[in-house]
Amino acid sequence: MKNENPYQIAEDWFQHRNWKPFPFQKQTWKAVLEGKNGLLNAPTGSGKTFALWIGIVLNYLNKNPDAFTKPKKGLKAVWITPLRALSVEIQQATQQFCDEIGLDFTVGIRTGDTSTQDRAKQKKNMPDLLITTPESLHLLLASKGYDKTFKNLDAIVIDEWHELLGSKRGVQVELGLSRLKTICNTLQIWGISATIGNLQQAQEVLLGPDSEALQNSVLIKAHIQKKIKVESIIPEKMERFPWRGHLGLHLLEDIIPILKKSRTTLIFTNTRSQCELWFQAILSKHPEFAGEIAMHHGSINKETRLWVEGAIRNESLKAVVCTSSLDLGVDFAPVETIIQIGGPKGVARFLQRAGRSGHQPGKESVIYFLPTHAIELIEASALQKAVKETVVEDRIPYLLSFDVLIQYLTTLAVSDGFYPEHIFKEVQQTFCFQAISEAQWKWVLNFITKGSQTLENYDEFQKVDIEEDGKFKVNNRGVAMRHRLSIGTIVSDAMLQVKYVKGGYVGTIEEWFISKLKPGDVFTFAGRNLELFQVKEMKVLVKKSKQKSAKVPSWMGGRMSFSSQMSDLLREELYKANHPNRSKEIKALSSLFERQKRESIVPEPHQFLIETFKSREGYHAVFYPFEGRFVHEAMGSLMAYRMSLLQPITFSIAFNDYGFELLSDQEIDMQQVLDNDLFTTKYLTDDLEKSLNATEMARRKFRDIAVIAGLVFQGYPNKLLKSKHLQSSSQLLFNVFKDFEPDNLLYQQAYRETFEHTLEEGRLIQAMERIMKQNIVWKACEKPTPFSFPIITDRLREKLTSEKVEDRIRRMMAQLEKD
Template structure:
């Protein structure tokens, strides 16, 4: 069949559905059938699955003219999805095509949720089209004779590539692809990505920076203009001194009419605890929603989550309070309205959530923004700009993650074994390891065979044997089994499953929250009040309780920080306020706050960097405003306090939020000396940062993940997990051994690199310091706290006081400030 005939099969199918194929879909079909690789840039809900399932099936029809009568079995294409929840949707799209076109192709799913029975039958006969996750692909590579499974595979599609880029799961994909390129004779590699700032780089990472695949590739863009409208919920009365203590709950009644006026509403919160609290409070105030409202976040059990997703599709729920667990893909058309509670901290995340409403090509998306405190209206104003300019963040890829590489090499050694001379050139072709040296490679091979130098006398670290012909192979069944259990790069904080005493799984909570509870304590989880009974193994036993409680599990992931893009946009909005250009309802509604700020201090302009100092009964407050996001402020505040301590011995406690940071001390800091001694200089930044932060402690925490991923520490068999305390202590022991006896150990060094580059965003910190260096430093010695400093001071108090006491204290503080 020629291309024209193949195209008409596809277009006829579209017409039967009363659809019209988009230009980008046709472009993808054409490029794929011409043997090209590529990256498709398309928003969720635009028909991207049909852009690539179709050419995969058409390619099979082209090669097998007798496809209706004779079926050639075997794996023909793999579709990688980062989220298991999406696999059903993708399967339905594929089956519609294969069945309607009369092919006999089978479609299968293989993820962590696939039953053992299903896996066993797949082992005997692979489906033609396989939907799987990055982890399950690695598991296939760990099975004996994997090359024969993949040999006829002609396509691999990596969906939601922007989500994998800049994570270790993305590196797993790079390594998996490097192997498949060699095994499969005629493989086309395609990625699908939503808009990110560095799309070209995303394509290079996917295909390999110097590969022939990259030379023979295309970028297909679905230029579907989507209209997004941001409606801010502006409080009728606005505090002049904002604080973020009430999670926006004082605007709860503003949300009710929005919910009543639409069929289905998604309320996005930034954290799981905020999700739990909002769900509880809405039901408390409006019991009429019982049965019509649900909650969805990653720690709730799978059955409940699937039920909620299905109920959204059937339009049987009025509202769902959720976290980013519903950000991606999960494909439901009928959501009418989206409400974002609190600043989303990132542009891409906000646009992704907005796109959930009117989730159809050409439909308008409406997103309501509900600020948790007044300052967040500046973020809302910045998001109005984003929507007009579609300015999205970059996702920066990792380099030289040795832990993931060691896991991958062990995977190959567990299956058929590998020859280093064959595998090394493949690994050098990937983006992550393009700079790996012969010396580093030899170190890694030694590590597999002997463990590291300082551990060479312990047999448990010797996993791989070198056979007579130079092949690296795992021959020990126990080693192979443990390795397969531990394939993956997501190392969460240890979770404990929460169950009723009589059985019945509710969900999972991080260990550190449960460890603080005593018997009889009541907490809220999954929308219920539960009384804690005991911990047994890795399970917490509970029973339902009628007592009221304000204990809500907090998850470590709850501390999101501004992206660089978001910080830049926020500063631009503030500079408008400095120039008295209050465009838009959000900035206009904050006029009284800016006026009050000017009474005591200033609203900084682009050429100014603001420092405020004042004294209260707590001590001497020194507040700095880089407006760079929490992560950068954490590093900058440590750096500055270290440099100040070199001038005069002083101890201070640090607090920071997305707008600035505070140094609170028992005696005043000489701010003039800070300015005169150029303490914001980027020179010697790394050395000072290492001394200022407990960088050893932070690297030690990072090292736990590295030790688990590289296989040095075993996390235990399913249902018999190793307690976090043991994991922590065994990885800390290793860390200390390397620090004292083998500081050039690559995994030990990686822990520091990751701490600085990813956790403390060293690159952004350097750029922020360079920017401050060009600004005029304005130091305001104030009588009392200012509206800008108030959220930072109250954030510090939150660590010490319960919510009720905090609210009372803040009322008193505000009264004094308003005099």
Template sequence: MNREELYTIAQDWFKDQEWKPFKFQKDTWTAFLQGKHGLLNAPTGSGKTYALWFPIVLNYIKKNPDYKTEHKKGLKAIWITPLRALSNEIKQSAERITKDLGTQMTVGIRTGDTSTKERSQQKRNMPDLLITTPESLQLLLSSKGYAKVFKDCSAIVVDEWHELLGTKRGVQMELGLSRLKSVSRELRIWGISATIGNLEQAREVLLGPQTSTLKNSVLIKAKLNKKITVKSIIPKEMETFPWRGHLGLRLLEDVVPIINKSKTTLLFTNTRSQCEIWFQKILEKHPEYAGEFAMHHGSVNKETRVWVEQAIRNESLKAVVCTSSLDLGVDFAPVETVIQIGGPKGVARFLQRAGRSGHSPGKESVIHFLPTHAMELIEASAMQQAVKHEAVEDRIPYLNSFDVLLQYLTTLAVSDGFYPEEIYREIKGTFCYQGISEAQWQWLLNFLVMGSQSLQSYDEYKKVEIEEDGKFKVHNRGIAMRHRFQIGTIVGDANITVKYQKGGYIGTIEEFFISKLTRGDVFTFAGRNLEFIRVKGMQAQVKNSTKKTNKVPSWMGGRLSFSAQMSELLRQELYTAELEKKQQSIEIRSLAPMFKKQREESIVPKPNEFLIETFKTRDGYHHIFYPFEGRGVHEAMSSLLAYRISLLLPITCSLAYNDYGFELLSDKQIDIQEVLDNNLFTTEYMLSDLQKSLNSNEMARRKFRDIAVISGMVFTGYPNKGIKMKHLQSSSQLLFDVFKDFEADNLLYQQAYTETFEHQLEEGRLRMALERIAAQDIVWKQCTKATPFSFPIITDRLREKLSSEKLADRIKRMTAVLMK
């Protein structure tokens, strides 16, 4: 069959559905059938799944003219999805094509949710088209004879590539692809990415820099002018002293008419705890929603999640409060309205969520923005600009993740073994390890065989043996079994299952939250009030309770920070506060009372100004700096400046920070002018000052726990018999201390510091922020009392100490004093 005939098959199918293929879909078909690799950039809900399933099936038809009567078994294509929740959607799209075109191709799913029975069936008989996750792909590479399974695979599609890029799961994917390229000669590699700034680099990471794969590839962009409308919910009374979380629930009644007007509404929160709170409060105030209102986040059990997803599809739910667990492309046609509660902290995340409404080609997406404090209206205004200028973040790829590489090499040694020179060539071709040196490679190989230098006398670290012909292989079944249990790069805090005393499963909560509870404590989870009884093994036993509570589990993921793109947009919007009214957005205009109050004591900074405020309260001397750079950068910058100030004045400070600025609170006054004259914001000696200022050993030690788990030095336990977090922590800390004292050139030990500075403290962004501030006019305002800008930072510090009722009372009193 020639290409024209194949296109006719596809176009006829589209005609039968009363659709018309987009240009980007046709371009993808052409490139794929010409044997090219590529990256497809298309927004959520634009039909990107059909852009790639079609050419995969057409390619099979081309090679097998008798496809209707004869079926050639074996794996032909792999579709990688970062989220298990999406696999059913993707399977339905594939089956629709394979069945309608009369092929006998089978479609299968293999993820953490796949039953053991189904897995062993797949082992005997692989489906033609396999939908799986990065972790499950690695598990397939760890099984004996994998090369035979992948031999005739013609395509691998990595969906939602923007979600994987800049994470260790992305690195895992790069390594998997480097192996499959050698095993499957016909393989075409394709990525699909929605919102991302550095598209060219994203393609390079996917296909490998300076490779023939990259040279024979295309970048296809879908040009579908999708209209996105952002509507802010503006409070009728504007608070002049804003504080986090307070305003959100005050606007609950403004949300109700929006829900009532729509068939289905998704309310997105940034954190699981916020999700729990909103679900409770809406039902409390509006019991009439019972049965039509649900909650969805990653820690709720699978049955409930699947039920919610299905109920949205058949329109039996009025509204769902959810987190990112629902914003990654689950194809819901009926969602009419999306409400974002609180600033989403990043442009890409916001656009992704907006795309959930009007989720089909040509439809307008409407997203309502509900601020959780007045300052977030500046974020809302910045979002409008981002949508207008299509300004999206870059994702920064990892380099030299030795922990992931060690895990991968063990995977290969567990299956059929590997020859170092062959694998070294493949690894050098990936983006992450393009700079790996011979010496580093030798160190890693030694590590696999002997453990590191300081651990040579311990047999448990000797995993891999070298056979006579030089092949690296694992012979010990126990090592192989333990390794397979631990494949993956996501190391959260240890999760504890929450179950009723009589045995019903509710979901999972991170260990650090449970560790704070005592018997009889009541907390809200999965929409219910639960009384804590005891922890047994890795299970928390609970019973239902009628008591009211304000304890809500918090998860470590709840500490989102602004992206660089978002900070830049936010500053630009803030600067418009000094312009004429007609040049301002509706959100900035609505904040006029707050800006007016701010000007009474201080200023609203202009583009060339950097603001520092100082004032005294009964808590001490407050020194507040406003870089508007996001929580992550402020954490590092506040430590750095506090350290530099302590070199000049013998002073101790406590630090508090949010996305807008940070506070140094001290018992003595700091002479800001004297400090500024001593080059406070210089980038010179930044790294060494930062290392001294932060407890960088402590931060690196925490990072090392993850590295130790991923590289396989620390075993996390068998399923349902998990090892307690404190044991994990102590064994990884022991290793960390051994390396610190006896083997400082250990690559994994060094990696802990690199990751702390580059990823957690965003050293590059910190440097740019300091350079920007050094070029601005620094305005120091000595105020008599707290200002509206400083208020969210001060109240955030109080939040750590007070319960929410006491906090609300204290803030009421503070506001009353400040309003006088």
């Protein structure tokens, strides 16, 4: 193909495929050709890969008229994706366009899955487009002569920017971009994001506040109205005392007709353990689905995951039970139906999942919502409203993440070294470090060379040398190797490989779950019942088991909380319980609400409900902010602490997404509580620190910070340190800083992140300010109410084994129904 009008090349290619480009795609091509940077906001499955990749190719052809006949070798564009699983999709789409227009471009992938051979080939001869992850980009920056690799780079695209933004991986991207901007004078930076609440800020974080890149940028929105239909699966008989113990499995038969009539269905669960349970339950009740149903979650081995993804594409599978491992971008045109088990806890996550069906422009997405207990139907109603009004969450960017900065500076020192005065200017231009002071910068430099004032006598913390000309450089090969192995900001519990005794890899599982099992115990994993044989090095050796009952693994990431937008929507729907124009979900809960009104009240917008009652366990006080479990954990501890100042009293605390319970063996003087203004936001940080054992939470947070900053080495591949060793090493350092160096920036960061991200202090303040304006209604009840029942049963589950809990709850329900 000759190099004609660049737009014509794109138009002809679309026409050849019987497609028509969307206005947003043309707009993006134009912006890229004009040399602009930007953020493209487009829903999943709308053709955003072609919008940017075609723009980049057209721009290159414009600048290089002889590109078809005399292509130049070397890296021209980098595409960063948060998930390795997405890279194959992007590679196929981008390579296809180049091949079909006759352009001799190669598209390569470089992620944690790339073989050593392929990496060596790339080192000698880089592809024209490289698809990689934030971690692999930093590994390239840690290699000698990286500036030569990137010197002819024209463009960089950050895919799924909304996913990276609210995490330290986003900070990694910001720092990587700050370096590339200096090396490549004409670098164009583009981000792709699904809808988030703070799009303008997302663009500012990507391009850097007050930067030239931001001034020469555009925000392009794909105004594609995605039709989403939400269908709730409403039980015929509504429970009046809801609890989440059965994980929705009592409605299993309701989804079987949906599975049978759809060509392909994705069944989304919120946790890996729930995924395992649902997969087993469907197969045991309906063995006819054997061979037609599979499972997909992050701990299953890569080969199985790729096989499942391929099988969805070619429609050889009827259904896949999955987790958020299939949330993002993997392109499954044939998926017809989505089923969501339980509340997804966030609007954006729900919309993302809904978009997996009808995953083509113009197609309607259908998502079925299956509640795991009755009150989740309020969530279903709230989500329908969110879909109608396109309400989505903000993603909050991290600020002053010194652990990531320390890792990044060590990366630069490992490769070609750096001069602090040059790098300081670049770092200051990022959103994360726009407020970094000279004193903090000097502290960080001191830390990488000497290891801070309390560690300067230990050689292992003195990683970077200062050379005669003032260059900071790592000269020790051992330090360089350990650092390259540690690049990244995802710190999780140690993962163990699950293998059969006779050979064969099953997947990975968290150490903390396996540490609770003994040889001979049977657990469910990857759809099979496995008997633990032994744990050897970092491997869990197992045998197949025919035993019917088994423990289901739970993963640390299993407990999600409501987003603030979800909480607002939920309260609005709840307040409609007393109004005639209710949704069908709220109407279905009529018997539950009637029972709640008999025992207590269903609060109105101006009311805040507190219930108290006595049981054989003691005296209960239940509060209902409807703000999500993280806020309730903090608020419950705060209330307990403030009450204990009024009278000597001890509480146990339970909480879920709807409220929290304080249980004591002595009567709570609730009137005294109300008279003493306990919901005030005055002295909040102080009281929180005392009430929550914030030091213990900060100590846990510090473990991750210590690993990212390179204070604690996680170990070599296949010889990883056990998490308890990591924990004890980081705790030792935490205690040293606490006692001898309280102004240590990493120590202070642990507290800051605990309050800002774990406890969501900002949301807690807003919730308490709202409660202060409401009328507080205290109801002294005779017994547990329908609203309080899920919180009580959650607490029982923490104490008792599952068999005992189910029996106990059934007895409680029978007693309450009889009363």
